Amino acid sequence: MISRRRFLEVAGAGASALALAACTGSNDEQPSKPAEQPEEEPEEQAEPVPVRTTALKGPTAMGLVKFMSEVDAGNLADNGYSFQIVASPDEVTPLIAKGETDIAAVPANLASVLYNKTEKGVRVIAINTLGVLYICELGDSVQSVVDLKGKTIYASGKGSTPEYGLQYVLEKNGLVVGEDVQIEWKSEHAECVQAIATSSGDAVAMLPQPFVTTAQTQNDKIRVALDLTEEWDAVQTGDEKSSMITGVAIVRAAFADENPAAVDAFLAHYAESVDFVNDNVAEGAELVGSYDIVPAAVAEKAIPECNIVCVTGEEMKERLSGYLEVLAEQNPEAVGGAVPGDDFYYGA
Template sequence: MIKIKKIIFIILGIFVLTSCSSFKKATNKEALEDSHAEYSKPVSNKIRIKTTSFSSAILLDCMKDDNDTYDVEHCKSFSEVQNGDFDIALVPAILAPSIYNASKQTVEISAITLLNNLYAVSKSEILTPKALIGKVIYIPDLGDSYQNMIDAKLGILKKLFGVKIERYKDSQELKEILDKDDFAIAIVSEPNLSKVAGHVDNIYRISDMLSFFPIKSNGKLDDFISEVILVNKNFLKDNKEAFDKFLDDYKASQAKIKNDSKISTDVINKYDINNQDAINIYQNMNNVYIEGDTMVGMYNLFLDYLEKAKLNFYQGDRPSDDFYYRK
């Protein structure tokens, strides 16, 4: 049973990585070049904000209409944020420590903004590790560097369970796969979850699957942290008041998105979705705003759990206390 638990944690670790895949990954060359870049502030009064997810893209798009001081960029790859070349960025929570290390500790986490945006879907039930025997698990195309990491961790899994990992390009391809294979398992996040929900019978939150296999910990991981806000310390030096205002605006804007809110063509095209569907999906996501000591405690519990479950896929050491921003 212990071996089975270790194997399931490897699988869940792969699931975690796939939550970071709402867009095309950079090539290894691009990632290497960007990792050596330095923070550079263009000659502009606007605050440079980079977003990497569907929910933050929706929210920041609405915030832009109310404030022309925000210059929002929808990233095409994680290489655009990994070295800290931004004023503010919204990134997957599991990658934040890597950005902290790659940027030479020049970023801070200021808020948790999204929970539980990671799911396993299938027509068949997934209630125990044995349900994975002989299955094909479909994950988003993560690029070669992530794929190599996954392949390196799958030796035992493939040998004992006969599991095969395949990639899918987009939600349309995944729909076709799920229609043909009643036993396929796919890992998705929003908005892809909503796009394929009608093609499966079972949807599982990854945080619920983690609870199937408890580990010894000082606390229970009730929610999986999906996204956080990072701020660059170089920007923060002379712009603390402006940054605090951004945080207040972000928190307030979460409640302002209504059924009749309008989304820009850029966001609609990026996620291949219409305006009303985008709003409906956003409103059904677990959008939160958690800051201060509650954020610090929750994120540290998150990292504790990942470390004990061997899911700490971030690069470098665990961040120290200077990683946490408090107003």
């Protein structure tokens, strides 16, 4: 099994130090008493506001589960948090457009599409999931990307980010789609698994988590050969680097402008939740199952491979902007026609 890395950046606020100068009298006078400093008034606590959040079933919602459970238990009262889990990105778009949700966990490219379609009406506040795509096979013939030469890759997601991510990794390793590697597109992940099971041995499948784990429970001979997130990272050069990214959290721009303290509080809770899920996989998996995101047994095996993170600020901007540029080079419509401007990135 290949090694995997996890990235975690917790959003926080820096603290500044104050220097006080002592007052003394002239040489022929006794030192005067230090001037009394006026008592600082405590900062006014921001009034709690409703924060409506929507997430998708799958990895992009997994990092939220501890946050959600704390809210349900009544342990977080700084704002009025509420959550809903939906099955399709198509359900999120109208909620954002109508102002019926404030924060949403969505596919990375959809965040860019919404930014363009709503005339800069959303901002990205965090990367919540890095790549979840894996090359799988029945056997052990694939140890590196170049070993894919001469093979057929069965995959689903044509015309969307899985296609663009796969092509980018192949091209960066000198493989030409249609010549060195064939890609056969299927409508469902299960079809890809069935295809490699009945192939002559020169076929592999590109599958996402947690479906990889689900497939392995049905056929324990399926082997993860390549982590496409690691392969993406391996071909990055220069100072500006991108990452393969699956999901992000976005906020309505109007909500962020009116309630910056609520957005910052949300990010702090979110980061703590991601930390908990990654460090307490069994407990996190039970919460994932309890919210009907995926079954707990699948979640426990899948969480370590789902690259759940909370990356914010400048690092978020560097990684995400580079990723969106890669997508735009292959198909501008994948990002809504144009890569977003700097105002897309909250806190960067």
